[in-house]
Amino acid sequence: MTVISDLTERLRESSAAHHLSRLLYFATLPLFALTSSSKSNIMRPTLISALCVTLVVGCIALGVSALHNHQKLLSLGIPTLDNPLQPNQIKSFVTFGDSYTDIVNVGDGPDAQAWPVYLSGYTKTTLYPFAKSGATCSNKLTYRPAPPVSESQLPSYFNFHTTDAGKNVGGKDTVYTLWIGTNDLGANALLTGNDPGVTVVDVAKCMVNWVKMLYDKGGARNFIVQNMIPLQHVILYSANSYYTWFWLKERNSTAWSVQMTEMVEAGNALTKLMLKDLASTLPGAHIAYFDSHSLFQDIYDHPGLYLNGTVPYNVTGCIRPCVFKQNDPKSGVCSIVNGPARDSYLWYDELHPSEQANRIVAREIAQVFQGKQSQWTTWLS
């Protein structure tokens, strides 16, 4: 993705330079004509036609060049819909999701900040946090003992929306975010077959329905759906795993990582298509698909572009590992990395991103809030 972004950037620059040099070239042509012909009245009609021809040719050249460039961008899979948000338009945002987004039971460590708090600081916007640690999209699909998006977080928001404090939240100057799926797909849910008959298709439908419900009942118009990260890279689901307090029973970690890769990619592709479909039925809505999957894969592949701690980059281990023996909940041997070394890590523990990863998520979504194009964001409406 970095390569693509660099290329896009270069395409933009080279095309701007190209346009400018063309403009200069064509703008100087009439001057030459003027100096060589100013002494003769007979030359005036020639001068005027020269000017006209110059303008027409110049415009055609610009058009062809722009079209050519546009096609180059399309073939790179770059979104064609522009960010509909204006700078300073967004005043508040409302978050839904799990421990990746919860700002109280934070996933990146008890003394660290979650991405929404960073985002609020970076963009000077008000945060209304509804995400809850341990959540799934729906407990009717994948039961986990935590407040799910559909049956708990959305009703809490709708209640808030009827209060004096909440009734003005929504509309043009508010963004609604959802980042969910880690618990739904994970151990004790789809991965381990705890929910017979339920698949990632049902979970994807549930995620997309979150948009519809907020549009219909919550006054929401701007949405950012953050897709699932490559969960096969978190230690819990990687092929080179160890027993953790998240899972102590025997399992085949190779099989887990293969299945996680499949479910996440399929689920992400489904939500993107379903959202695109839904978008056409919601007038006035703006839906962005934020590609956390590619962003985290890029951090994994090119840690030097993102991580900035004081020890060598580490995208396979974590800040706070706890290594257990199989089936023995008392066997945990934990350690912790402190201070500026932490920012060299992609993961906080065996399941959660680090604080530096959270800052990156916040930084990238801040771009979206500020009306800029972001390489991780596709606007579907």
Ligand SMILES: *[C@@H]1O[C@H](CO)[C@@H](O)[C@H](O)[C@H]1NC(C)=O
């Ligand atoms: C674990 O799963 C992988 C991939 O499905 C398979 O190739 C391997 O044989 C399995 N290992 C064991 C010990 O069952």
Ligand SMILES: *[C@@H]1O[C@H](CO)[C@@H](O)[C@H](O)[C@H]1NC(C)=O
């Ligand atoms: C990454 O961190 C883990 C601790 O979680 C450590 O065991 C491992 O050696 C580190 N890897 C590198 C490449 O530094």
Ligand SMILES: *[C@@H]1O[C@H](CO)[C@@H](O)[C@H](O)[C@H]1NC(C)=O
């Ligand atoms: C790494 O960069 C972030 C900004 O993204 C900054 O807040 C943090 O202090 C930096 N960490 C170190 C160890 O310099």
